[in-house]
Amino acid sequence: MSTNSTIKIAIVDDHPMVLEGLKSILSKEAYDVYAFTKGTALLDFIQSNSVHLILLDIVLNDSNGIDLCKKLRDRLANTIIVGISNQAEKSIILEFIQAGGNGYILKNSDNSEIITCIQQALLGNLALSQEAQRIILQAPVNNLALPKITKREKQILQAVAKGHTSAQIADQLFISLITVETHRRNLMQKFKVKNMIELIRIATENRLFD
Template sequence: MENTLLTNLFIVDDHQLVVDGLRALLNNENKYAIVGCSNQPKDVLPMLDELKVDILLTDINMPEMSGVELTRNVKKKHPSIKVLALSMFGERQVIKEMIDAGISGYILKNTGKHELLEALDKLAKGQTFFSEEVTKELMKSFKNFDEVPHLTNREVEIIRLIECENSNKKIADMLFISERTVETHRKNIFRKTGTQSLVGLLKYAYEHKII
C-alpha cells in the first residue's frame, strides 16, 4: 500500500552521473521516493503532468533550457511543487535569477548528504533552505541598508541575523533584548518590506539594490 507520508522527488540534470549519484544518496531514505528523473529539461513539464511531485531538484546550467527557465515554467504550471536548485556555482546573479523564478532552496553540488537531507526536510515542511556558501555569497552584498529610509538600524541588524537563519532566541541573546522584542521587530520588517519569507526578503533586497 502506498505510504502517503512519502515526499515525492523528481531529479533534472543533464549529467546522468549526477542523477545516479543523487539516486544512490537517497535510495535508502524512507521519507523520500524518487518518482522520476530526466536529462532533458524540455521533457520535464509533460512528465510532471502525469506524476505527483512534491519537490523538483534541478541543475541550473543545462543545454536547451536553463534551470531558471525550467523553474519559471514549473512554478507557473505547478505552483505547489517546491524547487531545489543544485549548482556547481553560487554566483549572486545566478542565485537572484533562481530566486526570482521561484525556487525554495539552493545548494551546491559539492554538498554532503546531511545538508541535502536538511534542505529536503525544510522544503517538505514548506520552508526555505540556502546552503551556507550561498548565504555567505549573498551576505557579501548586504550593504547600505541605511539608504532604505523606513528601516531602522536595529531592523537592519535583525534582517542580517534573520538571513543567517538565527532563531528569535539567539537573536535576542546576541542583541541583549527580549525574544518578544525580536518578534515585534520581525513583524515590522516583513510588514515594511511587504514580504513574508526569507526568499521574499532577499528579492526585496535585490530589487532595492541593497544586495
C-alpha cells in the same frame, strides 16, 4: 506529510553520475525519487503526476534552469523548487530565487548539507547551502531607499537567511515563538513583500546583514 516515503522529489540534471548520486542520497532517506536528464521530460511528467519538491540543475542540455524554474512556478504554485548547481555567481543565485526558487544548493555541498537543505525547504524555509549563503551576502549595494530595521529585526532576518525556523530563532534569541512571528510579519509589511524569500533577496542586495 508524516514520513519521507510520502514525499515525492524529482531531480533534473543532465549528468548521469550526478543524477545517480543525488538519487542514491535521497533514496537512503526514504524519499520517493524520480530522476530526469531533460527539463522537457520533467514538464511531461508533471502533467499527470505531482511532486512535493524539485531539485533543478541550472545548466541543462535542453533548457535553462532559471527559465525552467519560471515555467514550473507558473504551473506548480505550491511545489518547492530548489536549484542545485556548480554555478556559484551571486547574480545567478539571486535570479533563480527571483524566478520562484525556494533555495539554492552548490554541488560542492556534502551529503548531510544537501539533506539539511531539502528538509529546510520542505519546512517552508529558504534553503541555501552554506556556500550559497556566503555568496549572496556579498551582493552589491542597491541605492533604493529602504525602511529602517531594529537590531532585533536584523537578528531575525539574519537567522531566516540561514534557513532557521521560527522555533529555532525563538530558542536562539530567548524570545517567544509569537514574538518571532510578529517580527517576521512586521518586516514583510515594512518592505511591502509577499514572502520571506523576497525579503531575503532585498536584504542581500542591499547588504542589510552587514
